[in-house]
Amino acid sequence: MGSSEAIHSVSALVKKFDPDVLFLVETKLLYKKLKHVQKKLKYPQVFAVDHVGRSGGLAVLYKDNIYFSAVDGNKNDIFGTFLNYLSNVSWHVSFIYGDPVAHKRIVVWNYLRDLRNVLSGPWLILGDFNAITSLSEKILRWPILAIMVLLLLWLNNRLGAANIRERIHHVVANDEWLNLFPLVSVDHVTTPSSDHVALVVYVSRKVDSGPKPFRFHEMWTKDPYCMDVIQHCWQTHVHGSPSFNLNSKLVELQSSWRVWNKTYFGNIFSQIKEAKSTLSSLLVGPISDLVLVEIKNIKEHILELYKKEESYWNQHSNTSMVLEVDNNTKFFHSNAGFRRRRNSIDKIQNEAGLCVTSRPKVA
Missing domain, CATH: 3.60.10.10 (Endonuclease/exonuclease/phosphatase)
Incomplete structure (x- = not known):
């Protein structure tokens, strides 16, 4: 040096x-x-x-x-x-x-x-x-x-x-x-x-991954209104061949699921954070019979959210292994992150032997 x-x-x-x-x-x-x-x-x-x-x-x-x-x-x-x-x-x-x-x-x-x-x-x-x-x-x-x-x-x-x-x-x-x-x-x-x-x-390189493809989340099936979305789209009348009919309904179903997820189902991680915050506020405040009922309900709600979160990371980790732990999604979260890093392509070498990093050229 x-x-x-x-x-x-x-x-x-x-x-x-x-x-x-x-x-x-x-x-x-x-x-x-x-x-x-x-x-x-x-x-x-x-x-x-x-x-x-x-x-x-x-x-x-x-x-x-x-x-x-x-x-x-x-x-x-x-x-x-x-x-x-x-x-x-x-x-x-x-x-x-x-x-x-x-x-x-x-x-x-x-x-x-x-x-x-x-x-x-x-x-x-x-x-x-x-x-x-x-x-x-x-x-x-x-x-x-x-x-x-x-x-x-x-x-x-x-x-x-x-x-x-x-x-x-x-x-x-x-x-x-x-x-x-x-x-x-x-x-x-x-x-x-x-x-x-x-x-x-x-530590935080930003890569433009482009528009996200539609992905059905298995955790949606745990919500009773998920089937209502399916039935509504499937009962829609479409003119055309059977294959065109099927494809049109699938496209409509994807669009409906996106809207339903955004307006009703919501971000599971934000819900967990908000529910925990509510529980903390209840625990430090004055206790009454009504508050005890609220605490019991919010705890049950958090447990349900944990199940959905576990389902989310299980699906995204691309693994068939199921861990019997107390609603701990750490393994699935790590596995999904590992896959994301492994599958990401930040740069490639072109025919001239030069390294290119711009998204259009990499894609």
């Missing part, structure tokens, strides 16, 4: 992607000299770990609008917490640099295992692990549906049979973090001054 070539490459990446947070490994700089790099990259805030000997050195640079609280820092990692003032939601992050010496990497592995046992809440882990170990299986043992792992290549720049490519860069997130950032995506960018690639993590 001390060379002009490295600074120029990082500066070019910053100008192109304008990241709110920048993590640098192998800076090989003391804090005083790192301040020069910080000034050149125009980041007002920095937390750094000095290099040891001729190697090492870590730094997290970030903008003024980012609240980052560093909890711990050493030659192998920087651990801290990000806080969103608007939503008052915080999440943990571990910036990792694995020891180049193989037998010393166990220190990092043990640290992550110990941290996992005591840490709660959203947690993101990323960096250069200097190892091809499967983090999900060997270190954290997070369920496959609860992780997002991107393994990127390290190229040793040698020719012929001596050329080696290893997957040593990782981005791992637990279930809570993925639910907090369902649209997360990761890109890798080559840099001319390094044999490593840069990771670019978008």
